[in-house]
Amino acid sequence: MIIDILTLFPNMFSTVFEESITKRAKEDKKVTINIHNFRDYTDDPHHKVDDTPYGGGAGMVLMAQPIFDCVERLKTKNSKVILLTPSGIPYKQKMAYDLSLEKHLIIICGHYEGFDERIRTLADLEISIGDYVLTGGEIPAMVLVDSITRLLPGVINEKSHLDDSFNDNLLDYPTYTKPRIFRGMEVPEVLLSGDHKKIEEYRHNESLKKTEQLRPDLLEK
Numbered sequence: 001m002i003i004d005i006l007t008l009f010p011n012m013f014s015t016v017f018e019e020s021i022t023k024r025a026k027e028d029k030k031v032t033i034n035i036h037n038f039r040d041y042t043d044d045p046h047h048k049v050d051d052t053p054y055g056g057g058a059g060m061v062l063m064a065q066p067i068f069d070c071v072e073r074l075k076t077k078n079s080k081v082i083l084l085t086p087s088g089i090p091y092k093q094k095m096a097y098d099l100s101l102e103k104h105l106i107i108i109c110g111h112y113e114g115f116d117e118r119i120r121t122l123a124d125l126e127i128s129i130g131d132y133v134l135t136g137g138e139i140p141a142m143v144l145v146d147s148i149t150r151l152l153p154g155v156i157n158e159k160s161h162l163d164d165s166f167n168d169n170l171l172d173y174p175t176y177t178k179p180r181i182f183r184g185m186e187v188p189e190v191l192l193s194g195d196h197k198k199i200e201e202y203r204h205n206e207s208l209k210k211t212e213q214l215r216p217d218l219l220e221k
């Protein structure tokens, strides 16, 4: 998969994909991540990328031209263009799965007070990572890339993401490692039994219990 990220703040991405699973996925050529500063695409002699809003109001608005030119340079028939905005569709694990099947993602990070409405015509999909407002789309872009990259074939063991929280609308079951007793808290006996059928049953029940307690809204779906 190729992921192109359009931002005014490329330095924000300088280390985030250089650690852990994303780093390995890049080294193994499962994903190529390119960061583009759309300021490089402005026609303006002073490299301006934003201006005051028509009709008045506070703040500066990202101009359409640099973003249009950058997307048009990168786009092919296999591209899916994503615009990150608090008014987008709420991001969910199912969306991460669907996007992990794409060949090429172009992710536009909005910034400042907003962006020219006409930029929305470039997007195949508008995504929000939650009902709160960040200073820009950079952190949401990192969230998307991380959650999608781990689902690409061969990046992590498929079994480990089949058990992820939110698959089947259930939270993940609890896990333990050594020691067997830590500060008086014991590992459930069934996990030491070696009985795989019983362990599977226990895990499923714990998943259900945890979801009922912490996220009953998931069970209603």
Ligand code: ADE
Binding pocket: 084, 085, 086, 088, 110, 127, 128, 129, 130, 131, 132, 133, 134, 135, 136, 137, 140
């Ligand atoms: N930009 C600012 N806040 C955002 C959010 N919650 N999701 C996506 N993009 C954003």
